Amino acid sequence: MAVNTGMPLTERVAAVVADLPKDRSQLLPTLWRLADHFGCLSPSLLAAVSEVMHIPYAEIYGVASFYALLPWDPGQPVIVRVCTDVMCSLKNSSELPTVLKDHEGVVVKESPCLGQCDLGPAALVGSRVVRNATPGNLAAEIGEMRHG
Amino acid sequence: MGNRITLTIDGQSVSVAEGTTVHAACEQVDTFVPTLCWHENLSPANACRACVVEVKGSRTLVASCSRVAEEGMVIETSTPRVANARRVVAELLTSTTDYSTAPELLDLIEMSSADTRRFAGGASWEQPVKDDNNLYIRDLSKCILCYRCVEACGDDAQNTFAITVAGRGFDSRIDAGFGRTLPESDCVFCGNCVAVCPTGALMEKTEWTLRSENKWDDNQITTTETICSYCGVGCQLSLHVLDNQIVKVSSPMDHPVTHGMLCVKGRYGYQFVQVEDHMPV
Amino acid sequence: MGEVRRLLPQADRRSVAVSWDRVVERGFDKAYQRVLDMGSEAAIAEVTASGIMGRGGAAFPTGRKWDSVRSSPGTAKYVVMNADESELGTFKDRALLEQDPMGPLIGLLIAAHCVGARQAYCYIRGEYREVETALSQSIDILRKKGWVGGETVDVEVRRGAGAYIAGEETALFNSIEGKRPEPRVKPPFPTVKGLFGAPTLIQNVETLANIAVLFAHDVAWFRQYGTPATPGTKLVAISGHVNRPGVFEVPFGVPLQEIIDADDLAGGIAGTGHLQAVLLGGAAGTFLSSAEVAEVPLDYGPLAKHGASIGSGAVMVFDDSVDLAWVVTKLAHFFADESCGQCVPCRIGTRRVLEILRDGNTWQRESDLRELGLAMRDASICGLGQTAPMALLSMLDRPYLRRVEMKGDEHGE
Ligand SMILES: Cc1cc2nc3c(=O)[nH]c(=O)nc-3n(C[C@H](O)[C@H](O)[C@H](O)COP(=O)(O)O)c2cc1C
Numbered sequence A: 001m002a003v004n005t006g007m008p009l010t011e012r013v014a015a016v017v018a019d020l021p022k023d024r025s026q027l028l029p030t031l032w033r034l035a036d037h038f039g040c041l042s043p044s045l046l047a048a049v050s051e052v053m054h055i056p057y058a059e060i061y062g063v064a065s066f067y068a069l070l071p072w073d074p075g076q077p078v079i080v081r082v083c084t085d086v087m088c089s090l091k092n093s094s095e096l097p098t099v100l101k102d103h104e105g106v107v108v109k110e111s112p113c114l115g116q117c118d119l120g121p122a123a124l125v126g127s128r129v130v131r132n133a134t135p136g137n138l139a140a141e142i143g144e145m146r147h148g
Numbered sequence B: 001m002g003n004r005i006t007l008t009i010d011g012q013s014v015s016v017a018e019g020t021t022v023h024a025a026c027e028q029v030d031t032f033v034p035t036l037c038w039h040e041n042l043s044p045a046n047a048c049r050a051c052v053v054e055v056k057g058s059r060t061l062v063a064s065c066s067r068v069a070e071e072g073m074v075i076e077t078s079t080p081r082v083a084n085a086r087r088v089v090a091e092l093l094t095s096t097t098d099y100s101t102a103p104e105l106l107d108l109i110e111m112s113s114a115d116t117r118r119f120a121g122g123a124s125w126e127q128p129v130k131d132d133n134n135l136y137i138r139d140l141s142k143c144i145l146c147y148r149c150v151e152a153c154g155d156d157a158q159n160t161f162a163i164t165v166a167g168r169g170f171d172s173r174i175d176a177g178f179g180r181t182l183p184e185s186d187c188v189f190c191g192n193c194v195a196v197c198p199t200g201a202l203m204e205k206t207e208w209t210l211r212s213e214n215k216w217d218d219n220q221i222t223t224t225e226t227i228c229s230y231c232g233v234g235c236q237l238s239l240h241v242l243d244n245q246i247v248k249v250s251s252p253m254d255h256p257v258t259h260g261m262l263c264v265k266g267r268y269g270y271q272f273v274q275v276e277d278h279m280p281v
Numbered sequence C: 001m002g003e004v005r006r007l008l009p010q011a012d013r014r015s016v017a018v019s020w021d022r023v024v025e026r027g028f029d030k031a032y033q034r035v036l037d038m039g040s041e042a043a044i045a046e047v048t049a050s051g052i053m054g055r056g057g058a059a060f061p062t063g064r065k066w067d068s069v070r071s072s073p074g075t076a077k078y079v080v081m082n083a084d085e086s087e088l089g090t091f092k093d094r095a096l097l098e099q100d101p102m103g104p105l106i107g108l109l110i111a112a113h114c115v116g117a118r119q120a121y122c123y124i125r126g127e128y129r130e131v132e133t134a135l136s137q138s139i140d141i142l143r144k145k146g147w148v149g150g151e152t153v154d155v156e157v158r159r160g161a162g163a164y165i166a167g168e169e170t171a172l173f174n175s176i177e178g179k180r181p182e183p184r185v186k187p188p189f190p191t192v193k194g195l196f197g198a199p200t201l202i203q204n205v206e207t208l209a210n211i212a213v214l215f216a217h218d219v220a221w222f223r224q225y226g227t228p229a230t231p232g233t234k235l236v237a238i239s240g241h242v243n244r245p246g247v248f249e250v251p252f253g254v255p256l257q258e259i260i261d262a263d264d265l266a267g268g269i270a271g272t273g274h275l276q277a278v279l280l281g282g283a284a285g286t287f288l289s290s291a292e293v294a295e296v297p298l299d300y301g302p303l304a305k306h307g308a309s310i311g312s313g314a315v316m317v318f319d320d321s322v323d324l325a326w327v328v329t330k331l332a333h334f335f336a337d338e339s340c341g342q343c344v345p346c347r348i349g350t351r352r353v354l355e356i357l358r359d360g361n362t363w364q365r366e367s368d369l370r371e372l373g374l375a376m377r378d379a380s381i382c383g384l385g386q387t388a389p390m391a392l393l394s395m396l397d398r399p400y401l402r403r404v405e406m407k408g409d410e411h412g413e
């Protein structure tokens, strides 16, 4: 999938999702594809999706703004989601965000239960699950994420 | 068409045409069940839950506005569970929204003996008025998220899809996309969202201005019916006149052509004679 | 009795999870063939006879659902594997898909065949990317064998994007359709009008795994474990103050106490060593005191007498150092964050509950909370709002769980 960065955004979007059917039911897969490709979503990306898929802009926003995992932070930071729900909190996960906030280029968010309660504290670094999270193994994972 | 079914409402046997909603069946026997989000010309949003009733055999209460009546249904409209649900719905809404211009909500408070202070004091919907065009304002502090405006703008009437419900949970809101203004959006200013809004959250600028100057008086307003002359469709217009000034144009919700919906020319043309080459935004 | 391994692969398995060999080793190839040979109606009758009930929370008889979808008019029909698993404290579908993804997939193919669906979806939680990859690879293996695609049934994996409510079946349909994942009003039920308005069968991952093992054996084998009312085994996800947190497969009817204590299960209470309460069924579950835990088995009938249910199979164990009011505040937080916002009792109610608990006013405002909780239970559209106050109400109903000094945010909200 060669996407020329000099192209207008709509054309670039069209190229990135060329193989996906232009069907309303492909909206979420399309948003995921663009989030993975561009690092985050933005108003102009949604406008391009609206043109490419023939879905009203407001509707796309209504859908996209519902989901907690879609990324909106510009600058391609590593997003770390630390579970601060019941079981991980009992293992002091709520202290992890404070430790992590000193890392540059990292956005730390608190997450509801990540479905890893037996191995908590749990976190998501990008899309990777980290179990038994510590400042140490999170830092290692962040580093790996950055350098490929 | 012809099939009829029989159900029981508060002990009274009622026969209605198949496909009738429980709420309409209640109306047939003059049993008042409150509604907030339901609107005769829009698909039911099922959002407010003011209209819930007890249906025998059902674990939860049932929204009467959308539930189709079935043969042999046994409905109770004023049990303690129903009363509690109605009251809490009124109390929750009044704890978040400015209900001063929402007649049905004011009625619901009254009939359910709601204590509007019970759940007050927490997060609310208070926010600045959005005044971004000449035709109508959005005072979303008054919004109860009934979905009517979104449906009217969407496939229930206008098919423009300029606005949506965005976000989720308590942060759900009516939005044209990233909070942009209406002139920046796909809005064509038909005003159909305004026509169906039950709370005054969407209000014609003229009415809003007059109200803020304390000059709006429902009792002084007279209404004249006419046919819109902008095109040949034949939409019926109701001209609302106060002090010899047209202050609002609407169309009857039961009019066979309009179903209460108009376009920008019919609804706002009175303000802008040359609307074609001067879009009123 | 301890642990059983039927849904989870046996300890002495030789094949790797994502492989055709696993299909053969587990007898799933024969299971699928057996269904093709016996025909849909006989297969559905066997599902009904097995007594399998949905493992996603509602425990609806699976055979009846299949019958209903099969007999609903319509040419296009769909089947969906619900792998959205986002209920607090629940991780058994993840464990199952990590250890044996072929089982639920074969169950899905069998389901599609029986109800007459040509298109299937696996909707998987967006946070489970590793599991999603394994699932996609497993589908590819089945595609190469000609079991997926072509003249059979196509299977598409759909990734969620962080919304617990998207696990509710009708919200999930809206999510696949590219709409906001707001639940729809029922009726109409999915079996009649589901995905894209067509008759749809939606089942939990674990339910589908049960289908695969059932057809790899037979009804008599299936009913060897469990109780007459609730045959079979259940995956439970145990977390909190136990020595061996994790996912275990146990027969229905096993005493709750045994699940917590047995050496090959949770291995006994950790933390202070004193059990205070178990939250059974996830965020929407019910607190059981240590005395209740000591007397109830894992079965719907007996649990109902305590106002409890197995729900998603989450068993959250708390020792006596935990302030349950803090737990309830956390749960309230979860629901307030995850409410779709569509209906008033849930959109505003979850927020008010959270505020009251956070301010530490639980017991002062008990009657307000009870009335609010009842209105949410009675008048909300979907299971989220209807069950959001359950844990809170179960705590209010068990005043002996109350602590002298109550503060909602002791553990640093
Ligand atoms: C808020 C909410 C979330 C749900 N999440 C899930 C889920 O993640 N996985 C699941 O299988 N069922 C979930 N359910 C239950 C489904 O609606 C549905 O009952 C289930 O998928 C049916 O499958 P089963 O009969 O095999 O259990 C949820 C229900 C509600 C109300």
Ligand code: SF4
Pocket: B149, B152, B153, B158, B160, B161, B162, B163, B186, B187, B188, B189, B190, B191, B192, B193, B194
């Ligand atoms: S005025 Fe018409 S087009 Fe504009 S938002 Fe309202 S209904 Fe939609």
Ligand code: SF4
Pocket: B142, B143, B144, B145, B146, B147, B148, B149, B150, B174, B193, B196, B197, B198, B199, B200, B201, B202
């Ligand atoms: S603005 Fe009016 S019509 Fe729209 S959702 Fe709010 S109250 Fe309803």
Ligand code: SF4
Pocket: C165, C182, C183, C338, C339, C340, C341, C342, C343, C344, C346, C347, C380, C381, C382, C383, C384, C385, C386
């Ligand atoms: S109960 Fe809650 S989650 Fe369910 S439809 Fe209503 S607002 Fe949405």
Ligand code: FES
Pocket: A083, A084, A085, A086, A087, A088, A089, A112, A113, A114, A115, A116, A117, A120, A121, A122, C088, C089, C090
């Ligand atoms: S509570 Fe953290 S993963 Fe479940």
Ligand code: FES
Pocket: B034, B035, B036, B037, B038, B045, B046, B047, B048, B049, B050, B051, B052, B063, B064, B065, B066
């Ligand atoms: S009027 Fe029925 S839910 Fe609002």
